Amino acid sequence: MSTLVPEVLAGLLDDAAIFPPGNASLPEAVISHAAHLRNAYAAALGPLVVRVADLALVWDGPLSVVSRLDDAHAAVAAAGPRLRALEVALPAAARADEVRSLASLGVDVFVEVPRDARRSAVLEELAATGLSAKFRTGGLTADMYPSPAELAGSIVAAVRAGVPFKATAGLHHAVRHTDAATGITQHGFLNLLVATAAARAGAPDEEVGAVLASRDECGVADGARALTPEVRESFRSFGTCSIREPLDDLARLGLLPTAWKEGAA
Template sequence: MTGMSTPSSVPPRALFAGLIDDAAVFPPGNFPLDEAISRRVERRGSSISDLVGPLLLPPTLVSEAVAGSTPVTVSVVGRSDVTLDQLLTAAQLLVDADGHSLAGLELTYSPDWRAALELGVPVAVEVTPEQAVDEPMADLASEGSEQVRAKLRTGSTPSNAVPSASALGGFIASATGQGLSFKLTGGLHRAVSHRTSTADGGEDQFGFLNVLLATDQILRGSSTAQAVTLLEQRDSDVIAGLVRELDDPRIASVRNAFHSYGCCDVLDPIHDLSDLGLIEENL
């Protein structure tokens, strides 16, 4: 990031509380489950623990997690290769296990997605950028339940590129316009949008602060094009300054819309917040 600074004021903590879901076992982190859990134990009681959400696990790791003695709060994540029955079976293990808890379910959109609502926890349904402005998003909104969230993948995979800023802005506008909260997954490792530097030329990645600000703009009636400009902004001083302008009502509105995002190493974005002077901790 460019132009890091540490001014005296920090935004209200509520802006970042529970924002970063712990996706340590997923790529590119790929932490073994026991290490992912031990890292969570180390953070318990620390001053940054309030910034981190539940542990995200695929169904295949849930039985191992509940067999351990360390209580875990888990959201079970089913990708496209996971059936709904597999997802619900793993989730039920958490419901039935003493000391452990089920925080939510995440699944790829399909016509029978409503079956995931039966456990009474929040359900995040992943759509593609194309589905975000089509019938699948309207289908999610038609349930009319705060239990339902829309989800978009913002990181690249072998079969999918990082969505464009226009696609992400369109997703945010579609979700908020239909009364849906949303979460994101993949790619949001850093606070401010940037381009990675790798041997193959790198790729553009969004910053989670850019997403918070773009969401605020859309909720305040700005155009999607204005939100896209914010998503593409790479000057960290500009982004940090705009974040400091958010007051309590705007923060509450933004976080009601943008619930959380999954990150494979939750300390990376927290270090960015510290470096930018947006949290009190000097990490």
């Protein structure tokens, strides 16, 4: 591992360049991802995230594949040895126990936990089957962003159930902020990391929610500096359509040396 990337940040950024709002073309995303992997900060990267329909691409690097529930087994077969993880969304009418069909796939599976009354039942099934969770933390409209209280409840429930999770969407910067272009308040990925550590230490929902709601960059960065790699046993990674923006934030906050830019693509 490069000494530029602390262990607590290793593999934190899953490269979701082809998804909104990045919307890179698949060839562009592959070329960019390969360039990132040649740089000094490569240890911060997880796999390239693609859709099932993209699996014909000429790329032999590690992939995380976004799939529907009924396409999951076919996706595993099509991805072959490139597959590092499968990300599965449950249909609106799916029962919680339908996730059991994913337990035999032999790869890391992240099931998107619905933001409805099924949340607790789905997390119970994930705990029982050894599967992981995926929490949607944003999107193109304000209603796609869970409140700090809602997200805190999901994190605490996952930690208490022993269910690892990844996050996806809306995590464009390290610390919670209001996006100037859209006016939407977005979660910070460092807030999530520090909040997860608080949940692992037994903090109640309200305390975890307060960490998620904090806009104090120095305070959140100091909290992140105090973390140990064990927090990543719970918070595995997050999908980002930009690799440069999170790295820029981490360097600006003193969590990565600015030297990472010397070889940046």
